[in-house]
Amino acid sequence: MIIETERLILRQWKDSDIDPFVKLNLDEETMKFFPSTYARDVSEKLINREIERISKDDIGLLAVELKETGEFIGFIGLARPSYETHFTPCTEIGWRIYKDFWGKGYASEGARAVLDFAFEELGLEEVVSFTSRLNLASIRVMEKIGMVRDTDGDFKHPMVEDDSELKDHVLFRVRSVNG
Numbered sequence: 061m062i063i064e065t066e067r068l069i070l071r072q073w074k075d076s077d078i079d080p081f082v083k084l085n086l087d088e089e090t091m092k093f094f095p096s097t098y099a100r101d102v103s104e105k106l107i108n109r110e111i112e113r114i115s116k117d118d119i120g121l122l123a124v125e126l127k128e129t130g131e132f133i134g135f136i137g138l139a140r141p142s143y144e145t146h147f148t149p150c151t152e153i154g155w156r157i158y159k160d161f162w163g164k165g166y167a168s169e170g171a172r173a174v175l176d177f178a179f180e181e182l183g184l185e186e187v188v189s190f191t192s193r194l195n196l197a198s199i200r201v202m203e204k205i206g207m208v209r210d211t212d213g214d215f216k217h218p219m220v221e222d223d224s225e226l227k228d229h230v231l232f233r234v235r236s237v238n239g
């Protein structure tokens with residue numbers, strides 16, 4: 061399971077990703093739009109869960125490696141939310157890149173390739189993405205990769221505390237040209 065772009069390799073996880081993934085999820089700036097950072101054991105469990113998901117049906121969060129240096133810089137990939145909202149069941153695309161690498165177009169470059177994979181290889185009809193309405197960088201990535209905001213789609217994320225400023229989410233969608 062490998063997706064290659066001009067500057068990135070998106071692939072199954074390796075043992076050497078564990079430490080930089082733990083660092084990514086402990087970074088408060090990177091995790092600003094999530095209810096909390098993740099402790100090491102949570103990150104380790106997440107990697108194991110994604111390895112299993114990717115092996116099973118190619119739907120998972122892929123480790124992102126910079127071709128030029130071989131460094132792990134974050135993840136981009138597909139997920140199927142386990143909770144219920146007005147648009148589930150669905151396939152979601154998501155991303156998290158370490159802050160040292162922001163603003164270079166990496167998330168958009170990798171996400172475009174993941175969308176191509178979702179439509180051409182997996183034959184999906186639609187992919188959605190959502191984030192806190194405050195997460196403007198992530199919303200910009202959605203726009204840059206051709207996703208369109210569903211203006212009726214705003215929702216309160218069921219996994220976020222009711223009194224959190226992160227509760228209100230926006231929903232973006234993109235459909236396969238064949239779908």
Ligand SMILES: CC(C)(COP(=O)(O)OP(=O)(O)OC[C@H]1O[C@@H](n2cnc3c(N)ncnc32)[C@H](O)[C@@H]1OP(=O)(O)O)[C@@H](O)C(=O)NCCC(=O)NCCS
Nearest residue numbers: 090155156157162163164165166167168191196197198200
């Ligand atoms: C969202 C994230 C993955 C973007 O990664 P990236 O590699 O920097 O993304 P790109 O460079 O492809 O695009 C980012 C775009 O957002 C824009 N942007 C960044 N911060 C912004 C802000 N505060 N307000 C508006 N736009 C912003 C950038 O200018 C760029 O747009 P442009 O190319 O039109 O100038 C990264 O910021 C991140 O990991 N954030 C923390 C984790 C997260 O929130 N994940 C998403 C959860 S749904």
